[in-house]
Amino acid sequence: MERLRVAWPTRDDVHRFHVGRTADGSTTYLVAWDGDEPLGVGVLNWTGPVGARARAAHPDVVELNHLQVRAGSRGRGVGSALIGAAEQAVRDRGLDRLAVGIADDNPDAERLYRRLGYAATGVWDVTEYAWTDDRGVRREERERHQLLVKRLHLFVVSVTLRNTAGDLLLVRKRGTDRFMLPGGKVEPGETHVAAAVREVAEEVGLDLSPGSVGLLGRWSAGAANEPGMVITSDVFTAPLPGEPAASAEIEELRWLPIDPSIDHAADPSLSPMLTEHVIAVLLAGQGGGRQPHHPGANPA
């Protein structure tokens, strides 16, 4: 802490105050360093939002407060890096939602948070606090701020379906750039297999027989279309029961050859789940890239 206080002196000794508050484990003080130079700080509140209304409405989120990047270092990604570190710290504890309070007179910071996937909750609080400005003048502030929340982790199910050539069926949702396996969220009361069957019917118009659906594995990877979001998926496999057709929110289908001579990792149009896990498992399963035999997989 002394290194921080010396390198970034503050009038109210805010670093000492915030570090002191971490002693009981209720907060973590995040500091972004560039070598010996501290560039930014933020406080993670593990016990929930500070504002009374926010706490009542969203008691189980972690809140990031007092995010501040030094004046000369703004606009260079330090704030985004601190927010990313906060998100990782939340995920590392097995928690899945991070919140921030955004003052109604701070549209720049709000734009940054929205770009990173934080969504308005409509829950507003007012806080009053005192601080000392650069000229040493004590100021009383009354700030109205809204809680924004981001979900950091999502569980989904997805399905690998392959044609007679062994190519893998991928979908691209409307308004997005990346291709992924057909699939989606599990609805309350639904089994994972039932969710997989429903999602395939909704997205590509195919009726899978639940008995033909087997689990390939469960993996986690960065979400294809949402920055900072991690997806965990049960990936199922099933024989292709017919000719798929893009429906619901699917704009485009694609058949991806599963061939070891193709560098799929270099294809930016594929989801991380595909390039980091699924394709490698399919390649290993077909033993050096020979096309697998799929009984009953030929729709024609």
Ligand SMILES: CC(C)(COP(=O)(O)OP(=O)(O)OC[C@H]1O[C@@H](n2cnc3c(N)ncnc32)[C@H](O)[C@@H]1OP(=O)(O)O)[C@@H](O)C(=O)NCCC(=O)NCCS
């Ligand atoms: C908000 C803040 C933490 C962002 O940190 P940063 O390191 O500048 O952010 P990044 O470089 O990662 O991202 C830049 C984005 O930050 C936002 N931003 C907010 N204030 C900014 C400033 N003074 N200069 C540059 N960007 C700012 C902009 O939205 C910018 O995105 P844009 O490309 O859409 O304009 C920092 O500007 C800051 O400390 N501001 C004063 C304190 C504050 O408002 N804290 C937020 C409380 S919730």
